[in-house]
Amino acid sequence: ETGVTQTPRHLVMGMTNKKSLKCEQHLGHNAMYWYKQSAKKPLELMFVYNFKEQTENNSVPSRFSPECPNSSHLFLHLHTLQPEDSALYLCASSQEGQFTDTQYFGPGTRLTVL
Amino acid sequence: EDQVTQSPEALRLQEGESSSLNCSYTVSGLRGLFWYRQDPGKGPEFLFTLYSAGEEKEKERLKATLTKKESFLHITAPKPEDSATYLCAVQMFTGGGNKLTFGTGTQLKVEL
Numbered sequence: 001e002t003g004v005t006q007t008p009r010h011l012v013m014g015m016t017n018k019k020s021l022k023c024e025q026h027l028g029h030n031a032m033y034w035y036k037q038s039a040k041k042p043l044e045l046m047f048v049y050n051f052k053e054q055t056e057n058n059s060v061p062s063r064f065s066p067e068c069p070n071s072s073h074l075f076l077h078l079h080t081l082q083p084e085d086s087a088l089y090l091c092a093s094s095q096e097g098q099f100t101d102t103q104y105f106g107p108g109t110r111l112t113v114l
Numbered sequence: 115e116d117q118v119t120q121s122p123e124a125l126r127l128q129e130g131e132s133s134s135l136n137c138s139y140t141v142s143g144l145r146g147l148f149w150y151r152q153d154p155g156k157g158p159e160f161l162f163t164l165y166s167a168g169e170e171k172e173k174e175r176l177k178a179t180l181t182k183k184e185s186f187l188h189i190t191a192p193k194p195e196d197s198a199t200y201l202c203a204v205q206m207f208t209g210g211g212n213k214l215t216f217g218t219g220t221q222l223k224v225e226l
Binding site: 043045088092101105 | 203
């Protein structure tokens with residue numbers, strides 16, 4: 001058990017739906033991340049939050065909207081997605097500021113956009 | 115441009131047949147190189163971090179090594195439960211912040 005939980009584990013949505021992914025970390029970390037993992041592609045960093053402040057937005061379309069209300073919770077709000085957005089969405093956390101900030105991942109949300 | 119390349123893409127071994135996975139990187143100012151294991155439908159599980167050339171780390175049947183251009187993950191006498199995708203990622207000192215750049219992984223299958 002990594003200490004990072006994600007809900008839901010599976011999500012099927014239509015292109016006009018609005019849904020949210022939730023991530024919670026129980027490791028006392030101060031940085032949280034959203035990644036997208038598509039088949040045959042490297043993990044793709046989407047957003048980074050350090051101390052609840054967004055420090056990176058990796059040219060992600062506006063149909064993905066992150067929210068970090070505190071250092072333990074991270075959300076990804078989804079609206080008007082496209083079929084190519086179907087992927088495994090992974091949340092991770094780390095303790096930023098140390099020499100090594102190893103990122104620990106949650107189990108992911110498998111998203112299918114119809 | 116920073117790049118991480120893993121080879122082979124897929125590897126099939128017999129139980130007990132040792133082998134190595136490769137991760138080559140081209141980054142300026144390596145802060146750390148990370149190895150993760152990922153099982154189907156699950157998130158990556160952290161294995162090792164390596165910081166400097168010549169460093170080695172071991173965990174059960176796995177041993178990771180690092181040079182200035184690449185890292186190897188050696189698997190000694192593998193078992194079927196070692197079957198997974200192994201991911202390599204690098205982190206830079208300058209400009210990258212806490213960003214990890216991942217390779218596409220090596221899918222390992224260990225058969226009886």
